Amino acid sequence: MEDAFKAKAAALVDDLVEKGAFDAIRDLAEVFPLTVFPDALGIDNEGRENFLTYGAMVFAGMGPENDYFRSLMAHAPKVLPWVAAKCLRQALAPGSFGAQVYEAADTGEITEEEAPLLVRSFLSAGLDTTISAIGMALYSLARHPQQWAILAANPSLARAAFDETLRYDTAAPYVFRTTPHETEVAGVPIGKNEKVLLLIASANRDDARWERADQFDITRRVAGHIGFGTGIHGCVGQMVARLEGEAVLAALAERVASIEIAGEPLYRDSSGLRALSSLPVRVVTQ
Ligand code: HEM
Numbered sequence: 001m002e003d004a005f006k007a008k009a010a011a012l013v014d015d016l017v018e019k020g021a022f023d024a025i026r027d028l029a030e031v032f033p034l035t036v037f038p039d040a041l042g043i044d045n046e047g048r049e050n051f052l053t054y055g056a057m058v059f060a061g062m063g064p065e066n067d068y069f070r071s072l073m074a075h076a077p078k079v080l081p082w083v084a085a086k087c088l089r090q091a092l093a094p095g096s097f098g099a100q101v102y103e104a105a106d107t108g109e110i111t112e113e114e115a116p117l118l119v120r121s122f123l124s125a126g127l128d129t130t131i132s133a134i135g136m137a138l139y140s141l142a143r144h145p146q147q148w149a150i151l152a153a154n155p156s157l158a159r160a161a162f163d164e165t166l167r168y169d170t171a172a173p174y175v176f177r178t179t180p181h182e183t184e185v186a187g188v189p190i191g192k193n194e195k196v197l198l199l200i201a202s203a204n205r206d207d208a209r210w211e212r213a214d215q216f217d218i219t220r221r222v223a224g225h226i227g228f229g230t231g232i233h234g235c236v237g238q239m240v241a242r243l244e245g246e247a248v249l250a251a252l253a254e255r256v257a258s259i260e261i262a263g264e265p266l267y268r269d270s271s272g273l274r275a276l277s278s279l280p281v282r283v284v285t286q
Helices: 001-020 023-027 031-041 052-060 067-073 076-086 097-106 114-126 128-143 144-152 155-168 238-256
Strands: 019-023 174-178 183-185 189-192 195-199 254-259 276-278 282-285
Touching: 001 019, 001 031, 001 238, 001 282, 019 023, 019 076, 019 114, 023 031, 023 128, 023 174, 031 052, 031 097, 052 067, 052 076, 052 114, 052 144, 076 114, 076 144, 076 183, 076 189, 076 276, 114 128, 128 155, 128 254, 144 155, 144 238, 144 254, 155 195, 155 238, 174 254, 238 254
Parallel strands: none
Antiparallel strands: 019 282, 174 195, 183 189, 254 282
């Protein structure tokens, strides 16, 4: 996927840099994954903006059933069947990794019924997360001009910069678990069938683990952050996500000497994701 991702990032960033000013979320963070990721999965172009509504629904569902959640769920009767249809065998391009999931069904590794659900899990977990993470990376870098200067001088740090954002301002700040039996964590007893909120964002800024935990530093040894979760449910798509983040940040770093925030950044209403809906920026070319 690397060549396709890099080519798309270069073309997109070329256009934006020529404009000089753009919205780093609406024009870049949302546009890039929405192009390359469904392409890699093997999904056609029709109606792709529905994926933004679908992603918002999935992550709003991690929180309370508030007005925001209900307003999104109003789209469910239209969007859910649309997404399900895109995950069917006949809808996926040959050679895509969606098609490879169905090949696993053909060899008996998974069942035929599991195949569309697995393809859908990539869409639920793999699009809005990446959009949010690329957005937060651009925001972190725009807020730290010295870090941008380091990246612009050495674009090969793009992957490390993306990972440092997943530590410093992580896109998926928490996950839940349910206790199957009574247990104890750090001396705190927890009963059976309790919901436990695990704060990834807090662990990623733990002073006991990280030096200068609250400092954004793209040159630090960032391995060991848990922005992609950990253990058996650790993110299955993290290499794809890193490839996307790296492609965008490297394309920008190769062309842009400085990036500055040109308007008020807006946070998205989302219970499950830490993400912006708008980040107006101005860039100066190398
Ligand atoms: C920067 C972008 C991403 C972030 C921050 C992220 C974050 C995470 C986190 C924190 C988990 C653990 C959930 C838990 O423990 O309950 C997870 C799991 C998962 N991710 Fe990602 N993810 C990203 C991109 C992707 C992509 C691109 C894909 C698909 C190609 C993907 C597919 C999945 C799947 C299927 C799981 C569930 C794994 C399991 O339960 O066994 N993610 N992700």
